[in-house]
Amino acid sequence: MNQLLIDYTLHLADNSLILGQRNSEWCGHGPVLEQDIAITNISLDLIGQARNFYQYAAQLINAQDKSEGPKAPAPLERGFGGEVTEDSLAYLRKEREFSNCLLVEQPNKDWAQTILRQFFFSQYQYLLFEQLQNTKDEQLAAIAEKSLKEITYHLRWSGEWVIRLGDGTEESHQRMIKAIDELWRYTGEMFTPAEYEKTFGIDFNKIKEDWSQKVKIIFDEASLIPPLGGGGAAFMQTGGKTGKHTEHLGYILTELQYMQRAYPRCEW
Amino acid sequence: MNTFDLEKIFQEKIDGEIKIEPKDWMPDAYRKTNIRQISQHAHSEIVGMLPEGNWISRAPSLKRKAILLAKVQDEAGHGLYLYSACETLGITREETINDLHSGKAKYSSIFNYPTLTWADMGAIGWLVDGAAIMNQVMLTRTSYGPYARAMVRICKEESFHQRQGFEILLVLSRGSEEQKAMCQDAINRWWWPSLMMFGPHDSESTNSEQSMKWKIKRKTNDELRQNFVDMCAEQVKILGMKLPDDKLKWNDKKQHYDFGEIDWNEFWNVVKGNGPCNKQRLDARRKAWEEGEWVREAAAAFAEKRKARQQAA
């Protein structure tokens, strides 16, 4: 049971960290100053969430370690004064150990793609955390509840941008269509629970139904259409939740983890 | 009233420490000097996001990543306040930004140096934000009201940045041999460019005298630079590091540190555009602006449509 909780917590942490890392690539390069600040804000919120989840996971792993003897998981063997920390989990796990959804690791490309990725994810995260705040694990519930306030803002912001771009100029409309074409295939994975997601009382069918409905409302307003009318027919890529990622993740981790790998066992 | 009287009243206000406000009469040259200085300052905040932005994706811990991201975001906020202050003088943000991209407007040369290691995040916070504060604390009392008020807000955040930068270096200075070396190397590379931030010697500075009379500036370049050297010469001892200047020595008579001469050749070279990153910095800003054009257009088109719909309804 505890291993499932650890795996689940790490999955939630990885989702937030990788999307936060992606969004942070915009900092200093945004299309207009106000939006540079906005996307950085979201990035900061996501990294904050990730830290909460990693800290909790670290606490669980360290406790388990003590009760089960020196059968240390991989990150522990690599330093940090013998304890697993938020940083050892973020900086020393490898490609196949990360369990974030494929959606969040997709490249920023243009503002349309970044916006749509955020909107798809925030809508999902909102529905998920609404349920998660009532889960029996108090710590997870507390983090979910705390995060919901931020997510409400992310969802509103990204939804407004989807509408603005979908219903803006011909060019922005075309770019949104392209973004949908790129990203839609990564949405199905979010609603397909991995083993570790199944024991927390989350109703994934309901999330999927609500998500489709909410996305349709925003798309309608933006004059956008989901592929195949948004039905179940479009093929969906999966694998991220069990560590089978797109080729992008390796490069993200290469940058993210550079310092900890080049200068092991240091304080920063 | 003729111009002579207006100028007299204007100077009396300045001498009486009354702030000049956007709607007040002001000499054309005063307006222009303020536009030049405030826009240059705004551009410095924005271009200044790039060297530190270079390390966001590689920050060595999650806490450091969050702090750095928030810092760079603060600089964007500073840019916003300053562009707004500039707009009160009758020039739009877009015009101001175009002047940056065309190379007509300048920004602080310090941002034309590359950030090579993580320690540079510490050195920039400590030295670059530190030097900026010297200047900006003075500017909280500058004669143009909107500029002075923008500075009050900005200064609070800048001193926070400086402390964070110093703290990065402090951790490195107590770390492994490699970390210590990284720390000293960053100080070596950022020290002289930081001193250059205060500009040419007073004897060489063309704008100084009039700016002092109008109380746009209230201390000279050399005075500010001396204050900065005095401060850093003490702080570096806490780090157990050295400032890269053989001539640096306490002068009991002057009650100040003596220090060596800046390489003015390098200074003018970077000002003229030949610094190690002048091209990359300007290219990056232009790229962001050009690639953002369709986004800004879409937002404007949508706002129009929405307005038309609301009027029709």
Ligand SMILES: [Fe+2]
């Ligand atoms: Fe600033």
Ligand SMILES: [Fe+2]
């Ligand atoms: Fe500044």
Ligand SMILES: [Fe+2]
């Ligand atoms: Fe700063």
